[in-house]
Every structure is written in C-alpha cells, then in structure tokens.
Amino acid sequence: MARRGENIYKRKDGRWEGRYRNGIKPDGKTRYSSVYGKTYSEVKVILTTKRAEQKSDCLKCHFIFKELSDLWLESIAYSIKESTYCNYSMKLEKHILPYFGAFRYEKLTVKIFNDFIAEKLSSGLSARYVSDICRVIKSITKFARQKLNCSDKAELLSLPKCEKKERKILMETQQNVLTSYLTDNVSPSNLGILISAVTGMRIGELCALKWSDIDLEKRIITVSKTMQRIKNTGGKTATKIVVTPPKSKTSVREIPIPDVLFSYLVPMRKDDDCYVLTGEKFFSEPRTMQYRFKAVLNKLCLPQVNFHALRHMFATKCVDIGVDVKTLSEILGHCSVEITLNRYVHSSMERKRNCMKLFSDNVFSM
Secondary structure, three states: OOOOOOOOEOOOOEEEEEEEEEEEEEOEEEEEEEEOOOOOHHHHHHHHHHHHHHHHHOOOOOOOOOHHHHHHHHHHOOOHHHHHHHHHHHHHHHHHHHHHOOHHHHHHHHHHHHHHHHHHOOOOOOOHHHHHHHHHHHHHHHHHHHHOOOOOOOOOOOOOOOOOOOOOOOOOOHHHOOOOOOOHHOHHHHHHHHHHHOOOOOOHHHOOHHHHEEEOOOOOOEEEOEEEEEEOOOOOOOOEEEEOOOOOOOOOOEEEEEEEHHHHHHHOOOOOOOOOOOOOOOOOOOHHHHHHHHHEEEHHOOOOOOHHHHHHHHHHHHHOOOOHHHHHHHHHHHOOHHHHHHHHHHOHHHHHHHHHHHHHHHOOOO
C-alpha cells in the first residue's frame, strides 16, 4: 500500500516504486512516470528531485497570455454551450486581453492581477462582475498548469468580496394590482407575464415556450428550452437569437399548472408549433418581453422592477404560504435548496413581525 499522498509502493519483487506526473497524453489524460529503488527512502529522494525539476520547468513558460487564452478557448469549445462560449469570449476581448494579452505568462504575478482587479472596480464594474472576469482568468491559468505543465499564476488570486444586494420586488398590494390587470386584460404577452408570476419561469424559458409544451389535459407545463441573444461570431449581424436547452439539467422540468392560470390558458390555446407569447409561429425575444413588462408597470404606476423579479416574488410567496423548500426548488429548476433559500426567498418587515409574534405566542405563553 502506498504511503498517503506520496504515491510510493513496495513491489512484489521487493523493490520500491514511486510514480509522478510527467506531462499530458495526446488524449488529454495525465501521463505518469515511475522511479525505482531498493528502499523507500531512496525512492522518496528521487521523487522529490523529479518533482522539484518539474516545478522549475513550470516557470519556463514562454507563452504570451493571449496564446494561452486561445488554446483554452479551443479546448473547451465543444464541451460548453454556445452562449457560455460567447460569454467567455466577450469577457476576454473586452476586459482581459486588452490588459494581459501581450504579457509573457511567466512574468505575471498576483500583484499584477490585483492591480487589474482594482482598475476594474474603480471603473464602476460591480464586484460580482469582476469576480466573473477573474474566474475566466483562473480557468486559463489552471489550464496552463494541467495541460501545458506551466505554473498556475492565478492560483493564489483572491476574488473581490461581493456584497449581497437585496433584489427589488413589488409589495404584496402592488403584486395584486399587477395580477388583476393581467387577468382583466388577457393578451399573449400579458398571459406570458402571468405565467412567470405564478410558475416562476425565467424570461428565456418563457420566450421559448410553445403551445406543444403545455399539456392542458394533464395540466403540466414542460420547460425544456430557453432563448437568449448572444454575440454572432463571424455572422452578418452583431448578435443572434439562439434556442437551447436550459442552463442546467435540473432546469429541464415539469410544472403543474395552477388553477388561477388554467382558466386563462384554455381560451388562448393555439397550434402546437405556435409560441405562447405571440400566438404565432414567430417568437418574441427576452429583450422585447422586458420592454413590454416595463410598459405594463408604467401604465399601472408601479415601481420599475426587472422581469426576473417575478421569479423572486413567486418563490417568496410560496414560502409564505408554507410550500416546502425542496418542492419549490424543483419547480424553479434549481440544483439545490440552498440556491432557492439564499437567492430567491426575500424577507420583509411584515414576515419578520409575524415570525417574532409566532415565537412570542408559542414560547412565553407556555
């Protein structure tokens, strides 16, 4: 048996064998090499020397950062969604390469990375967005270590601290005003807003929804696609609309149709290949739907909240009425209940008062 963490074994022939990483095979898997000796101590000394030599070799990386980023993008191109690839490319072109592109990789230091972070934060970018940019950088430097045997220059880089901001949502009375308007003025786009308000569907999922995804007999909405606008690399237009599977496996889900929605879906039913938001075979994209939602809020003199606030309001309301978090998490398409609780459940002073009253009534009345 190998001694823990050392990868040194005693062979059946009595010799000791030590294994160490020695590059990457053509298929991307790690290549291992072995050294041998008569004793454990002898092999350990040889292994230590080999690993020290490798560490020294790691410092001799003569790529410039742009070359590494190109290799990294090429390596992940077919393992991620097109939208994700475009997102990475945008962050590289707009933020990372103008700063690091011409740097010799071996010359990069944590101080240089920290100076970059400070510059981006001072330019007005949020800590969360700068952290997303830094994650791209860390992925590239990790790739350099794993695939090219270079040192990971950003391994010790700390991401900016992100302060959690409470998302702005409508108060209960304002939500009631919105719901009343939607049900009194039913149209394809108003129906779409109502669907998100009572199911928590994301705007991209809503825009990709066709009538074939709604089973009125079983009263189920199947979410299997999402729509978004991404950069059109090499195309005639700057951007394009794509319809793809949702952001994660758990986002593919079936949502029971609540009674409050069912009665409005039946008379609006169109052919299976028609989009719900238009009632036709052409779609309405997320950006357009966001404009229409804001127009409704303006008409009702309600605060301007993002369309995604409907999802947050749905989650908070479900918790208020006692829906268990596991079920709510599955309806929302989250991979864990922690995401549901930490991001989508919002407290209010009224909820806090009710909580304290419940505590008082049940503890001090005993």
